[in-house]
Amino acid sequence: MNPKQLVGEKATEYIKDGMIVGLGTGSTAVYAIQKIGQLVKDGLKIQAVPTSKATEQLARELNIPLLDIDQVRSIDLAIDGADEFDPQKNLIKGGGGALLREKIVASISKEFICIADLSKSSPVLGSYPLPVEVTPFASELTAYLLSKLGCTPVLRTVNGTPFITDNQNYIIDCKFEKIEDPATLTIKLNQIPGVVENGLFANMATRVICNTPDGEIQVI
Numbered sequence: 001m002n003p004k005q006l007v008g009e010k011a012t013e014y015i016k017d018g019m020i021v022g023l024g025t026g027s028t029a030v031y032a033i034q035k036i037g038q039l040v041k042d043g044l045k046i047q048a049v050p051t052s053k054a055t056e057q058l059a060r061e062l063n064i065p066l067l068d069i070d071q072v073r074s075i076d077l078a079i080d081g082a083d084e085f086d087p088q089k090n091l092i093k094g095g096g097g098a099l100l101r102e103k104i105v106a107s108i109s110k111e112f113i114c115i116a117d118l119s120k121s122s123p124v125l126g127s128y129p130l131p132v133e134v135t136p137f138a139s140e141l142t143a144y145l146l147s148k149l150g151c152t153p154v155l156r157t158v159n160g161t162p163f164i165t166d167n168q169n170y171i172i173d174c175k176f177e178k179i180e181d182p183a184t185l186t187i188k189l190n191q192i193p194g195v196v197e198n199g200l201f202a203n204m205a206t207r208v209i210c211n212t213p214d215g216e217i218q219v220i
């Protein structure tokens, strides 16, 4: 089994009947969602909140009962991938551009399980460019203000035009050298008015499930 499938399916073992489950976005989360679809088919009773339009579509195809985010006030368990994680379970997310909805869901989740293959592990965050969702209005000014925080900002594009998020915003990928203090940087990033949300998930993951070099599972 490939590492993404291994960790994605492992996370579903934490789901219990009656739970409201946050469904993450990305290729690792897809494995968890497919497994949840199978469990639902086999009789598991849950309701789920998707973190992107792509995940919503997949969940519908799998007949997973869905709730709109505005119908819930808390989520029992969210399962989502990451682009990088450190030993303190701080994460960089948003490589797939879904960071705003992912963070909203994670922020109200009693348990937030990050599923990531070992290649995403890093002693200090910063290898992966930090995705920051920004308003299209003043995006160049916002990029300049982001650069003042010590990063190299690059507007994410697809075929030469700006990548548009599910929330009709842009993503600026910010390459920092090392992110030594994710919690403080999160606050500084979100103080820039054109920033909608950033992909640093500091102190949010309750567990990280990843593989070992031997193909076993480790839970951090």
Ligand code: 5RP
Pocket (backbone or CB within 6 Å): 024, 025, 026, 027, 028, 029, 080, 081, 082, 083, 092, 093, 094, 095, 096, 097, 098, 099, 102
């Ligand atoms: C999407 C995300 C994803 O969870 C992250 O990019 C990891 O994706 P993948 O599992 O495909 O490597 O944050 O916004």
